[in-house]
Amino acid sequence: MSDEQRSRPDLQVVSEETPPPSQANDALVIGSAIVAALAGIGFAVGLALQTSIAVYGTALAIGLLALGFGARRYFSDLFPDIEAVEPRHPDDGEDDESVAAIAPLERRSMLRNTLIGAGGVFGLSLLAPVPSLGPAPGDELKRTDWRRGTRLVTTDGEPISADNVATGGVATVWPEGSVNNEISAVILVRVGDGHIREPTNLEWVVNDELIAYSKVCTHAGCPVGLFREQDNALFCPCHQSTFDAVRGAVPTFGPTARALPQLPLGVDEEGFLIALGDFEEQVGPAFG
Amino acid sequence: MTPLFGKLLDELDARLHVRRDARRTANKVFPSNWSFLLGEVAVFSLVILVLTGIFLTFFYRPNVEMITYTGSNPVFAGRSLPAAFESIVRLSSDVNGGLLFRRLHRGASHLFIATIVLHMLRIMLTGAFRKPRELNYFVGIGLLTLAFGAGFTGYSLPYDSLAGTGIRIAYTELLSLPLIGDRVAFWIFGGAFPTGDVIPRFFVLHVMVLPAAIIATVGLHLFMVYRQKHTQFPRLGVDGHNLVLGKPLWPLQFAESTTLFLWTGGLLAAAAVLIPWSDVSLLGPYIPGEVGNNAQPDWFLFWLEGALRIFPPLEFTIPPGIVISGPFVAGVVLPGLIFTFLALYPFLEKRVYDLSGEWHVLQNPLEIPLRAGVMLGVFSGLLILSAAATNDILSRMLGIPIEMITWIARVAVIVVPVVLGLWIARYSRKRLRRRGLDVPSSEVDGQERYIAA
Numbered sequence: 196m197s198d199e200q201r202s203r204p205d206l207q208v209v210s211e212e213t214p215p216p217s218q219a220n221d222a223l224v225i226g227s228a229i230v231a232a233l234a235g236i237g238f239a240v241g242l243a244l245q246t247s248i249a250v251y252g253t254a255l256a257i258g259l260l261a262l263g264f265g266a267r268r269y270f271s272d273l274f275p276d277i278e279a280v281e282p283r284h285p286d287d288g289e290d291d292e293s294v295a296a297i298a299p300l301e302r303r304s305m306l307r308n309t310l311i312g313a314g315g316v317f318g319l320s321l322l323a324p325v326p327s328l329g330p331a332p333g334d335e336l337k338r339t340d341w342r343r344g345t346r347l348v349t350t351d352g353e354p355i356s357a358d359n360v361a362t363g364g365v366a367t368v369w370p371e372g373s374v375n376n377e378i379s380a381v382i383l384v385r386v387g388d389g390h391i392r393e394p395t396n397l398e399w400v401v402n403d404e405l406i407a408y409s410k411v412c413t414h415a416g417c418p419v420g421l422f423r424e425q426d427n428a429l430f431c432p433c434h435q436s437t438f439d440a441v442r443g444a445v446p447t448f449g450p451t452a453r454a455l456p457q458l459p460l461g462v463d464e465e466g467f468l469i470a471l472g473d474f475e476e477q478v479g480p481a482f483g
Numbered sequence: 484m485t486p487l488f489g490k491l492l493d494e495l496d497a498r499l500h501v502r503r504d505a506r507r508t509a510n511k512v513f514p515s516n517w518s519f520l521l522g523e524v525a526v527f528s529l530v531i532l533v534l535t536g537i538f539l540t541f542f543y544r545p546n547v548e549m550i551t552y553t554g555s556n557p558v559f560a561g562r563s564l565p566a567a568f569e570s571i572v573r574l575s576s577d578v579n580g581g582l583l584f585r586r587l588h589r590g591a592s593h594l595f596i597a598t599i600v601l602h603m604l605r606i607m608l609t610g611a612f613r614k615p616r617e618l619n620y621f622v623g624i625g626l627l628t629l630a631f632g633a634g635f636t637g638y639s640l641p642y643d644s645l646a647g648t649g650i651r652i653a654y655t656e657l658l659s660l661p662l663i664g665d666r667v668a669f670w671i672f673g674g675a676f677p678t679g680d681v682i683p684r685f686f687v688l689h690v691m692v693l694p695a696a697i698i699a700t701v702g703l704h705l706f707m708v709y710r711q712k713h714t715q716f717p718r719l720g721v722d723g724h725n726l727v728l729g730k731p732l733w734p735l736q737f738a739e740s741t742t743l744f745l746w747t748g749g750l751l752a753a754a755a756v757l758i759p760w761s762d763v764s765l766l767g768p769y770i771p772g773e774v775g776n777n778a779q780p781d782w783f784l785f786w787l788e789g790a791l792r793i794f795p796p797l798e799f800t801i802p803p804g805i806v807i808s809g810p811f812v813a814g815v816v817l818p819g820l821i822f823t824f825l826a827l828y829p830f831l832e833k834r835v836y837d838l839s840g841e842w843h844v845l846q847n848p849l850e851i852p853l854r855a856g857v858m859l860g861v862f863s864g865l866l867i868l869s870a871a872a873t874n875d876i877l878s879r880m881l882g883i884p885i886e887m888i889t890w891i892a893r894v895a896v897i898v899v900p901v902v903l904g905l906w907i908a909r910y911s912r913k914r915l916r917r918r919g920l921d922v923p924s925s926e927v928d929g930q931e932r933y934i935a936a
Contacts, residue, residue, distance in 0.1 A: 206510035206512070206731055209728065242579060242580050245579050248582050248583050248586075248755065248756060249756055251580065251583065252583050252586075252752055252753075252755050252756035253752075253753070253756050255583070255749075255752040256749045256750070256752035256753040256755075256756065257749070258749075259745045259746070259748040259749030259752060260745070260746060260749035260750075260753075262745050263741070263742045263743075263744075263745030263746045263749060264742070266738065266741050266742055266745065267738060267739075267741075267742040269738075270734055270735070270737075270738030270741075271738070273734070274734045274735065274738075276735070277730070277731070277735065278728065278729065278730065279510075279512055279728075279729070279730070279731050280512065280721075280726040280727060280728045281510065281511065281512040281712070281726065281727045281731075282725060282726055282727075283712055283724075283725055283726065283727060283843065284725075295506065295509040295510065295731070295733045295734070296506075296509075296510055296731070297731060297733070297734060297735075299734070323580075324538060324579075324580040324583075324584065326579070327578050327579040327580045327581065328541060
């Protein structure tokens with residue numbers, strides 16, 4: 196038989212056995228697909244609820260084994276069981292026929308859809324370990340380290356006296372004990388000609404000229420680093436968001452939509468600047 | 484071909500002209516025998532190793548500075564630990580699902596190496612290494628070596644008491660290289676053991692260099708299988724020299740492999756539930772100067788450890804100052820000789836039996852006395868060396884003094900392989916003579932006799 200087959204370019208079926216449609220087999224495919232999908236959900240839920248390895252590990256094992264079993268039963272339903280030969284040294288002829296020489300049998304598409312569905316559910320459930328990568332945010336992004344009575348300090352940790360800020364100057368300040376806590380960064384501005392007006396909260400302005408805003412730009416979170424004295428503008432160099440320091444830091448130009456939150460500012464008995472509480476608005480870029 | 488897949492292929496074909504190649508690939512025939520699936524399981528283990536390894540990499544800290552563990556594991560709470568070990572404890576005890584992924588990774592690593600070894604045994608015993616496949620046989624030996632490297636570096640990363648001891652012994656092996664040993668050891672370790680550099684370096688080897696090398700080599704290995712087509716066991720009435728007989732890739736082998744992949748994953752998940760792979764809280768962190776009574780490598784390096792244990796005391800200096808030591812001979816020269824011998828064996832067989840032509844049909848090793856003798860000899864020797872790596876445990880279990888066990892192993896590792904090798908070679912020669920056969924020097928010749936028999 197070798198000479199004759201050597202001239203053939205491709206697969207030659209030697210024996211072929213077509214399984215009869217079987218309801219029992221259909222039930223096995225659908226049953227194992229459902230088991231796999233449920234096990235996948237069990238894996239995801241078990242992991243989310245932080246149960247033990249015995250629970251979600253077993254669910255994962257059952258899901259994979261069931262999916263494997265279902266796939267096996269599905270293929271044995273859809274295709275004839277064949278044995279074929281292929282020449283070791285085929286001729287290289289042009290060949291434009293359909294890709295596989297074995298055509299699938301005309302069978303119910305429900306099996307395929309169930310299996311694809313179950314595989315999809317199971318595959319999605321394998322994303323369940325992703326939350327393990329980091330803790331839940333809680334309100335960590337909504338609160339800063341400013342509390343009522345917290346002193347404003349410089350990056351060196353020195354408290355700031357109300358009389359000691361240069362006119363037209365800006366300074367980066369921090370809550371005492373939380374220097375370099377990024378979300379708590381504040382920019383302290385001493386406005387030269389004192390006409391601070393609404394919507395600034397005037398109760399939080401010290402001596403009609405000292406005012407403090409969150410330094411974290413409300414657009415993309417860069418530090419608002421520059422102060423333009425002639426028009427009292429705070430400017431973020433990243434995307435050119437510009438805020439009016441005498442009018443509650445409302446945006447006047449650039450891509451941001453939200454004003455810099457104003458820090459409730461006060462003075463303690465020793466004359467040092469303090470916060471009167473945390474920011475009342477969301478600090479930094481939008482999320483959620 | 485399902486309609487959706489067929490449509491996708493039509494669209495691809497209109498752009499990339501894949502149809503002919505795809506058809507050839509889909510029609511590739513896979514001879515079926517359970518032992519042909521060993522290599523597939525190794526590939527699937529590799530996939531699982533890569534996926535779980537990515538997860539572990541997010542948490543592991545390749546650093547041995549001491550830090551305080553503040554998590555929930557009661558054994559280590561509040562203790563100062565090397566950062567690498569601390570991150571493993573944290574991963575196992577405090578990261579949701581971390582223990583599952585550690586165990587899956589560990590289990591898959593054992594399965595990966597075990598199936599490579601068994602696959603290699605099958606190749607050697609049945610003669611699948613013969614022309615035209617010698618090249619791929621070398622690639623396979625290279626893969627086994629890379630897998631040992633990945634296994635050893637992975638074993639070291641937790642920096643538990645066993646890992647530290649293993650690294651210490653590897654350092655000694657590097658030091659033992661004559662003339663250049665100290666220099667090479669300092670290059671690899673960044674100074675005298677234990678430096679802080681070894682763990683970050685092993686980490687880079689384990690997560691980057693070795694996986695890249697393994698994946699590339701597996702690719703080459705499979706490409707060669709694809710080009711050369713499979714070997715197969717002989718079957719009456721089939722001209723195996725010219726034809727491959729089996730199941731086409733699409734759909735039957737695809738179905739089989741898909742199942743095998745899912746079942747491999749499922750069994751590894753079940754094993755992760757049932758087997759406490761490498762429970763670090765039983766071991767504790769590595770502290771230089773301390774070693775437990777149970778210092779053993781992973782099983783696949785037992786043979787090396789056994790050789791170190793039973794090799795007789797040896798240390799001498801060749802003028803002008805080249806030191807040859809026991810660890811060098813037992814841990815470098817001996818494995819080098821074994822691997823070189825196994826790599827060159829195909830040429831030995833070819834020369835002894837004056838073989839010609841290509842060989843695609845597998846053979847029972849008993850039909851080739853030399854192969855039967857060599858394989859039984861080499862592998863019984865490796866098993867005895869492996870057993871010798873447990874001489875302390877054997878001594879405790881059997882109540883025989885450890886000195887006696889060591890001497891028995893020293894004698895056995897020389898006598899047993901020779902006796903067994905000669906015996907099986909003699910047996911298979913007789914078996915051939917009884918059937919009125921000899922070793923055929925070409926496959927066509929062999930097939931005619933086989934069919935005639």
